[in-house]
Amino acid sequence: MNRAESGPGRDRDDEGRARSARPRDGLGRPLPYGAEGVPRQPEGVVREPEETLREAQRLLDAGMPFHAHEVFEDAWKSGPASERDLWQGLAQLAVGLTHAARGNTAGGARLLRRGADRLTGGPELAAAAGYGIDAAGLVAWARALAERVGGADAGAGGAGTGDAGAGLDAAAEAPRLRSGDSR
Structure with missing residues (x-):
């Protein structure tokens, strides 16, 4: 997913849910698109x-x-x-x-x-x-x-x-x- 694919407004995942594609720093602050961020945690992971x-x-x-x-x-x-x-x-x-x-x-x-x-x-x-x-x-x-x-x-x-x-x-x-x- 990228901003261009999400259309105007908000970034969206493949199912149309709002998901920010902006990179983030180590404290979770959004960085400008294209900046080097830290890897995001995958969402919805079921762990013991x-x-x-x-x-x-x-x-x-x-x-x-x-x-x-x-x-x-x-x-x-x-x-x-x-x-x-x-x-x-x-x-x-x-x-x-x-x-x-x-x-x-x-x-x-x-x-x-x-x-x-x-x-x-x-x-x-x-x-x-x-x-x-x-x-x-x-x-x-x-x-x-x-x-x-x-x-x-x-x-x-x-x-x-x-x-x-x-x-x-x-x-x-x-x-x-x-x-x-x-x-």
Whole structure:
């Protein structure tokens, strides 16, 4: 698919669904058509939870949290309904890290808190434990990072709402999804 094939307006895939063909950088920001970008994550991949966690951790460690979010998104769309909050929460943590790395501190802090909230109760905690996910550690990491980048009032629209540029180093800030994982 390319822009010329999609006709005027939006890029579309072979089935006519809107799909951006623009290349993206490591933080998922669109680049100009024709620019060199990083490889996109294929959409709609059904993975076993172990594979999802392994691939997402690899992307987080590489400083590509936007791409890790896409892996988690596939898991929530293809997994059992009882695990939806788990995978959505993990995706929100990855997107929160993405926004903070892009310089959108208030948006990053808000999403980090939202993701942490999803991981603090209900059946997703049992699922997290079953996959070796350190939910308590991720919640603590997300809340601490949200406080550091966005302050206590970021959830209420605090300062730093722009996407102006340099933010934190996403690879250096990448969380450990499972307590036994090492860098």
